[in-house]
Amino acid sequence: MGIEVVVEGLTKSFGKQNIWQDVTLTLPAGEVSVMLGPSGTGKTVFLKSLIGLLKPERGRVLINGVDMVSSPERDIYETRKVFGLMFQDGALFGSMSLFDNIAFPLREHTRKKESEIRRIVMERVDMVGLLGAEEKLPGEISGGMRKRAGLARALVLDPQIILCDEPDSGLDPVRTAFISQLLIDLNAQIDATMLIVTHNLDIASTVPDNMGMLFRRNLVTFGPREVLLTSEEPVVAQFLSGRREGPIGMSEEKDAATLAMEQLNSPQEYESSPRRIPAQLEPSPGLPARQAVLRRKLRVMAMLDQLPPSARRAIENGMAPTQEATP
Numbered sequence: 001m002g003i004e005v006v007v008e009g010l011t012k013s014f015g016k017q018n019i020w021q022d023v024t025l026t027l028p029a030g031e032v033s034v035m036l037g038p039s040g041t042g043k044t045v046f047l048k049s050l051i052g053l054l055k056p057e058r059g060r061v062l063i064n065g066v067d068m069v070s071s072p073e074r075d076i077y078e079t080r081k082v083f084g085l086m087f088q089d090g091a092l093f094g095s096m097s098l099f100d101n102i103a104f105p106l107r108e109h110t111r112k113k114e115s116e117i118r119r120i121v122m123e124r125v126d127m128v129g130l131l132g133a134e135e136k137l138p139g140e141i142s143g144g145m146r147k148r149a150g151l152a153r154a155l156v157l158d159p160q161i162i163l164c165d166e167p168d169s170g171l172d173p174v175r176t177a178f179i180s181q182l183l184i185d186l187n188a189q190i191d192a193t194m195l196i197v198t199h200n201l202d203i204a205s206t207v208p209d210n211m212g213m214l215f216r217r218n219l220v221t222f223g224p225r226e227v228l229l230t231s232e233e234p235v236v237a238q239f240l241s242g243r244r245e246g247p248i249g250m251s252e253e254k255d256a257a258t259l260a261m262e263q264l265n266s267p268q269e270y271e272s273s274p275r276r277i278p279a280q281l282e283p284s285p286g287l288p289a290r291q292a293v294l295r296r297k298l299r300v301m302a303m304l305d306q307l308p309p310s311a312r313r314a315i316e317n318g319m320a321p322t323q324e325a326t327p
């Protein structure tokens with residue numbers, strides 16, 4: 001099963017430029033979480049900080065008791081092995097076949113025999129729907145296939161935590177829908193903790209169990225999907241509805257005068273209306289139910305009293321006890 005990731009008071013700057021400060025959240029073990037935020041708010045910097053590739057100046061990232069910020073490099077290096085990383089462009093080696101790209105981490109980090117490597121690689125190739133394409137070079141396949149190959153490579157070391165940086169970038173809506181389903185299927189099959197960085201509203205509303213949002217150098221919110229999808233917090237509501245009116249501007253934030261003018265001119269855009277919560281994707285037929293769903297239901301039910309009324313209503317409507325929830 002996936003491992004919990006505990007982030008406490010994380011602050012990162014580059015020189016004088018503060019990227020975000022005092023970020024505190026827990027990625028629940030085995031659940032899928034998404035980090036949203038306008039461009040340039042430091043989502044990629046956040047992913048890189050979780051694996052210890054970037055060093056925040058304050059705070060901790062605890063994984064199995066190892067702090068990825070300040071533990072000895074040897075411990076950080078060892079802990080990095082529990083991660084699978086999928087970068088925006090698939091980050092494949094252009095001169096290697098998909099097979100060799102996917103086999104790379106196994107050849108680099110393990111002493112497995114070639115026959116065993118072949119078995120594992122082909123299993124992952126099958127999982128991401130690339131059977132038959134394994135001898136092709138990255139330049140000979142589509143962007144969507146490259147992403148899936150990147151995902152297969154992220155999976156060969158049986159990661160307990162998977163980080164995906166914009167799995168949808170450069171994909172058309174249909175391929176984005178396929179990658180969303182793939183992420184859910186993957187979670188059903190390997191029960192890993194997953195964090196996805198994306199701008200894509202379809203992914204945000206149908207894939208994750210939990211959602212967070214970075215804006216103005218802060219984590220605006222992090223919590224169960226029902227809380228964000230019904231949130232009346234202006235930044236979250238604007239982002240999730242993809243409208244121009246609201247605190248987010250072209251260069252991240254609008255000044256107070258522009259905001260006041262907008263509110264005067266189109267007050268209805270600011271009024272909160274009941275928000276419909278789209279159904280979360282289910283694993284494809286034939287796959288096991290996601291373990292995360294039951295764990296999350298119990299966790300969310302336990303925190304129900306502390307949630308805003310809109311989220312409470314949505315949860316009560318959508319989370320009536322089902323067979324799954326019976327122990």
Ligand SMILES: Nc1ncnc2c1ncn2[C@@H]1O[C@H](COP(=O)(O)OP(=O)(O)OP(=O)(O)O)[C@@H](O)[C@H]1O
Pocket residue numbers: 014019037038039040041042043044045046
């Ligand atoms: N190694 C670095 N050195 C200096 N500045 C950096 C470095 N890496 C990132 N930044 C800066 O940190 C800020 C956040 O970048 P980041 O790529 O994390 O944003 P993002 O939210 O992922 O954006 P997008 O959604 O557009 O990919 C940017 O201003 C970027 O220029």
